[in-house]
Amino acid sequence: MTVIRIGTRGSTLAMAQTTTVACQLESKTGVETEIIPISTQGDRSTESLSTIGGQGVFANALREALLAGECDVVVHSLKDLPTANVPGLTIAAVPKRADERDVLCARDELTLDTLPAGARVGTGSPRRQAQLRSRRPDLEVVDIRGNIDSRLDKVTNGELDAVILAAAGLARAGRAAAITEYLGISGWPTAPGQGALAIEVRDGDEKLVKVLDHKPSRTKTEAERYVLALLDAGCSAPLGAHAVIDDGLLFLDARVYALDGSRYLTSSHALYVNDVEDPAREAAQRVADELLSQGAGDLTGARA
Known part of the structure; x- marks a missing residue:
């Protein structure tokens, strides 16, 4: 293959x-690449994510193009x-994960x-909306859509007093100067996989991009996403998860919120990465089981 065609959404970010x-990819392998912009339903629609099918609407068109052979690789925001x-x-x-924190971009x-x-x-995130209502029930939470620039413009023009965005996205888009506060992970867990990218290929083509895989980032984000899968919740569910690896230990925390912010459930577990065959799945299973035993299914719509 002389040129690797990389499919992506057409947004600035x-x-x-x-x-x-x-x-x-070019630096590490010497191959030539071509970027193929692909329009998705999520980019075309102005309706809320919950109305049009959740965050998956951004991935579907990319995956269809990949399966159809219109590109060789697609890049997703893992969250x-x-x-x-x-x-x-x-x-x-x-690839190596960037800052997974949420940030506030506010006036003054x-x-x-x-x-x-x-x-x-x-x-536009149900999780962030629930977190806002939990921490500051006196605020007015506004459901919004749009790219980074249009969201920040709503603060600049006075339509909103602030927006909540992802630190990694702002940094990648060159808009980090708009950040007025970084929200700490311990009190404000973020979406499973936030800050990480996923590079997807057709089965058998893994060698095209395997050189970019960062094993610790993969393990941590897999653990977070397994919690989401085991709770049978969509990726727009009001759930935050955070994993770290320290001195051979994988620590995994997750928190599930009621949409109105009135309550939340938490679980934390740790295990040695080398003690089990699939540490990400094992840690996630322990966390998910505990959350379900506490009643998380009532908050996420998960099956008991």
Whole structure:
């Protein structure tokens, strides 16, 4: 293969992410790459994600193009990728993960604690909406869609007082200067896989991008995403998860919220990576079992 065709959404952020992947691939392998922009339903629609089918609407068109042979590789934001496997496709690489934290971008350098009562805060994520309602029930939470620039514009023009976004996305899009507060993971767990990219190929083509795979990032994000899958919840569910590997130990925490922010359930487990065959799945199973025993199914719609 003389040129590797890389499919991606056409948004500014997606193009920036894919350009980085293309440059890394060219640098490490010497191959030539071509970026193929692909339009998705999520990009064309202005309806809420819950209405049009959740975050998976961003991935479907890319996967269809990959299966149809219109490209050789596709790049996803891992947090937007459904957990179910697609026959004929495989995630061949998870590059080193970027900052997984959420951030606040507010007017007048405000933070989440200093926003005045009644301030309007925008986000399209049910998890972030639940977290906002849990931590600051006196705020007005506004369901919004759009790319990074259009969301930040809503703050600049006074339509909103603040928006919640992902630190990694802002950094990749060159808009990190808009951040007024980084939200700590311990009190504000983020979406499974947030901050990471997933590089997907057709079965048998793993060698095209395997050089970009970062094993610790893959293990941590797999653990987080397994919790989502085991709870039988969609990737827009009000669930935050965070995994770290320290001195051979995989630590996994997860928190499931009621949509109205009135309550949440938590679970944390740790195990030695070398003690089990599949540490990510084993840790996730322990966390998911505990959450389900606490009643998480009532919050996520999971089967008991």
